[in-house]
Amino acid sequence: MLWYKAWLETRFRFLIAAILVCACSAFFVLGNPFILGTWREWQQLHPHEQERAWILRATADYPYFIWHFVFRILLQQLWVLCAILIGFGGLSRESAQGTVGFTLSLPIGRRRLVGVNTCVGIIEIALLGFIPALLIPILSVFIDKPYPVIQGISHSLLMVLGGLVFFSLGVILSTLIQSEHTPTLIGVGIVALFYFILTPYADDGAPEPLWLKMIDASRVMAGTPYLSSFSAYPWVGLGLSLLVALVLFCLALRITEKRDY
């Protein structure tokens, strides 16, 4: 029943996120002919302006187009936002809502409470991550541009594993800050700032400064346009991202176990 409680607590966030992820995936697949047409029109109107390299490639290479918009930029940003929002919860939030007394009167250990909440959150963000992996190949049939299912699954897996760090950020923020809405504002603020700083590097492919490279989880989540071989995966970045996520989960658990409610 704890799983059921965790699901009830997050179901609205999850369902809204699922709708947005579906809409975003569908927009870039079904909107592909329209977007390419717009680019062509723009090129005809401005024949002397040089196209950006990624636009040229995305025009000719449909999987690259999908990777760029879905797994590299917009859907990734949407997924990160959803992951961080789903991460909010736990006993600190219950403390702010006044229900912590009831929860802690049940014969359950705090470790189990944190564990179940975290597992339900991870399942939800994983489901959100795999929606595009399934939806994109199906919808691509309607525009006569095949998209390999295995590519979608590989990119989704990388996005989910690399992005666990954002979910753990949501968990730790809502553990540290005993308030209903402050962790949400801070979390959304951090994500917005992070992607604002990254925007020029993500769009134009400009080389990132070292400090940004060190924290750029979005690059790890996106990987390379084609994840066709073992070496194409960013293993070091993925490992570091997972390690940070694990440390944050453990920290949240430790704080929850020690805290007075």
Next chain:
Amino acid sequence: MSSVILETEALSKNYGRFEAVRQLSLAVQQGSITGFLGQNGAGKSSTIKMLLGMMRPTSGSGRIFDLRIDHPGQSINIRKRTAFVNEDKRLYDYMTVEQIINFTRSFFPRWRNDLEKHLVEEFGLPLDRKIKKLSKGMRTQTALLLAFCRGAELLILDEPTEGLDPVNIEKVLKLLVGFAAEGMTVFFSSHQIFEVEQIADHVFIIDRGRLLVDASLDQMKEEYRRINLVFAGPVEKGTFALEGVVREQIDGRTASVLASGNTERIVDCARGLHATSIDVLPVSLKEIFLESLKGR
């Protein structure tokens, strides 16, 4: 013969430099109804939270069913056998009454289905209504149902009747007496002294984290007396500084003494001082409570 089911030994809780609970030593007998009285901020809720493992004591120890309250594993076993109603009675707003009953039932193998059915009818609880749509009274009733039906051996209630109308307060008090008759132990804090007086066997009064009174209600009724005295001439303060005197009020030729015992000796002392009038009166719990706090 009854045994101690809940005990604390020099239990203390500090919030920074503020001492919320100071060296509190309590012992609650199995099958008793114990009232836990104190003003707002006296340390009642902090004590209860420590008993249930929600807070760690700064020092001292406590045991329930001979299990340590500050040991996370043993605390889970305590909570398997203990029901609790929180002061603010907040429940999960996103669940319906039926969902939260099913949810809570799943943690308690000895859940009392018969009592659940009876209380749903008795309180008139709408099973399909969301908790957030319930009135304050109904939320309190739901919280009480969720505690009462756990099949627990110990009920710890923090202001259990707050938010209820007089009719429902009476119902709840009757239920508590019934539970105690079945062998359940009830430990409850309240601001409503008349409730404590109506059902409790034993009373603890705390103030600023310290235990002021630890006595059975019968003992209090038997031993506590108000002695009103009138003398021919003025009386000096401190005249009745005798054993058992809780508080002495002197106003010219009249004196009023609250005694927790030793009444005969105090009356003898008054006679020796040629008191013209001596009235020995029984004392209500409310009076004892208020005088105990004034005496601090």
